[in-house]
Amino acid sequence: MALSYLAVLAGFLGLLALGVLRTGWLGFIRELTLYWFLPVPFLIAGARLLHARVALALALALQS
Numbered sequence: 001m002a003l004s005y006l007a008v009l010a011g012f013l014g015l016l017a018l019g020v021l022r023t024g025w026l027g028f029i030r031e032l033t034l035y036w037f038l039p040v041p042f043l044i045a046g047a048r049l050l051h052a053r054v055a056l057a058l059a060l061a062l063q064s
Contacts, residue, residue, distance in 0.1 A: 005062065 012029070015021050021030040040063045048054035 015026065016030065021027055040059060043059035044056065044063070047059055
């Protein structure tokens, strides 16, 4: 699951760097990027509060 997420993210950032994501469906996805990464700080805070080591490790791995 994490590897597929990483592959999609790498592909998306590659298209973003090439300037392909200006209009159409990919432009819409670009606008939603913030909402994909917005939950990461809340996942990290929740993991710290609950002392969930695995959840913290996964949240930190998804962030970087």
